[in-house]
Amino acid sequence: MNRAKTELLVGLFVVLTIAAGLLLALQVANQNMSTDGESYTLYAKFDNIGGLKPRSAVKVGGVVVGRVASISLDKEDFTPVVALSISSQYSAFPETSSVSILTSGLLGEQYVGFQPGFSIDGIENLQDGDYIADTKSALVLEDLIGQFLFSRGDD
């Protein structure tokens, strides 16, 4: 085995590794969404966020428009504040939009459902850093059961 042939085969090995790395980066981990720097941030306060996690999807009618950037607790009224990082190409949502925490499928993970509101004169679009006023919390099974038992008790 002469040196040139060895170097060629090792070079092929390196090329194969780069191909595998590219496959993992682009097809498996999909770096595009997170490295897409052009985005703006909206905030929403919920009573209960259920199992929402950072990097959960934000969807409008099933189309992913952004990700949950961070989740924190408001220091004054102790409600969870969710920061939503929305891609800049979707920038003209009216102020009357609402967000709710939904579950994909029966056992799927939770995501933020974004409902664009109506837009008439005098209603402005949401800007970077705005709070979305109309929010619906995640469904918590224990609360549902509690409400059900409570309403049964009334009868």
Place this chain on the structure above:
Amino acid sequence: MNAIQAIGAKTLSKIATFGRAGQMLFGALVALPTLKNVHLTVKQMYVVGVQSLLIIIVSGLFIGMVMALQGYTILVGYGAEGSLGPLVALSLLRELGPVVTALLFAGRAGSALTAEIGLMKATEQLSSLEMMAVDPLRRVVSPRFWAGFISMPMLALIFSAVGILGGYLVGVDWLGVDAGSYWSIMQATVEWDKDVMNGVIKSIVFAIVVTWIAIFKGYDCIPTSEGISKATTQTVVYSSLAVLGLDFVLTALMFGIE
């Protein structure tokens, strides 16, 4: 009294072994491949890397295929066969890629390294090198160490990628999972820095451990045919145990507490 003495002597000799292993590793690390002798490392990368490609690709393909088959039969009961993508990708990237590659590498390349260096020692080639004022650590040990250190993470990446393609082959082409959901749910779940990078860090740690054990066992073997055979066996056993034990520690550190 003799028994206690024997325990003491055994402990001391074990600790001395660690000392020699540390010295050898230090010698190999200091002797970084320079531009002049980088061809030695390239040649060893051919031996430990390129020649391991076949077993890595075949095992990766079949492990991905088996995982897709097993995962599908369970997930389809919940109507969640769309989650097959993340199941295959996460188990390969986080665990099976680095671990199985390290185990195969220990069996395929580690044992060969031990036997080669052991035979060099038994036939006094290492002593001859020293007689010619060539440092065997620099000439023989260091290129092999760096070649293993570089090759194994590359093999682990290839293993994971091929495994995911194997899962695609069985899950999508054969069992009829939707191709779109296979990739898109995988993309939504797999994170570059958390899953892919932690897998790479794991395989770098395994690469150091396996290559270190393999080279040291050869360098430190008893220079007889029996000693070489014992050292080769020990290489495979010790590196497999070290990989599995370290994998638990690393997993606990990386994924244990959110």
